[in-house]
Amino acid sequence: MNRDLETLLKAAREAQRQAYAPYSHFAVGAALLTASGKVFTGCNIENASYGLTICAERVAVGSAVAAGERDFVAMAVVAPSPGPISPCGACRQILVEFNPGMRLILANLDGEVLETTAGDLLPGAFTARDLGL
Numbered sequence: 001m002n003r004d005l006e007t008l009l010k011a012a013r014e015a016q017r018q019a020y021a022p023y024s025h026f027a028v029g030a031a032l033l034t035a036s037g038k039v040f041t042g043c044n045i046e047n048a049s050y051g052l053t054i055c056a057e058r059v060a061v062g063s064a065v066a067a068g069e070r071d072f073v074a075m076a077v078v079a080p081s082p083g084p085i086s087p088c089g090a091c092r093q094i095l096v097e098f099n100p101g102m103r104l105i106l107a108n109l110d111g112e113v114l115e116t117t118a119g120d121l122l123p124g125a126f127t128a129r130d131l132g133l
């Protein structure tokens with residue numbers, strides 16, 4: 001892994017500390033790198049109405065988009081999973097929307113890391129092309 005991606009993973013670990021996960025106790029952190037070199041972070045935000053929970057990945061994307069950034073090159077995600085964290089289907093769809101080629105650095109707390117891309121995690125994604133656009 002190159003140094004930029006190591007730094008991104010470190011930012012994800014920092015963001016993980018802010019997780020609001022009183023129900024699952026499964027804290028997730030994400031850090032998103034933009035083409036302009038900025039980093040936006042996210043953590044999971046749970047709710048007593050469980051289904052309203054927002055994943056760390058989507059929080060990071062929302063933060064970047066709200067700041068006017070849409071050109072994403074990489075995202076690091078870390079969680080206390082047995083192996084590298086596996087982003088949920090909803091998050092995969094959100095990531096592919098912006099860049100199927102986005103690099104993903106998926107990690108756990110034991111230092112296990114999987115490098116892949118958003119598109120590789122969601123073959124056959126529904127996209128603007130499916131809308132005829």
Ligand code: THU
Nearest residue numbers: 024026028044055056086087088
């Ligand atoms: N979660 C994430 O934030 N990202 C993932 O990639 C997987 C799951 C969160 C949602 C919920 O707060 C907790 O992890 C357990 O599902």
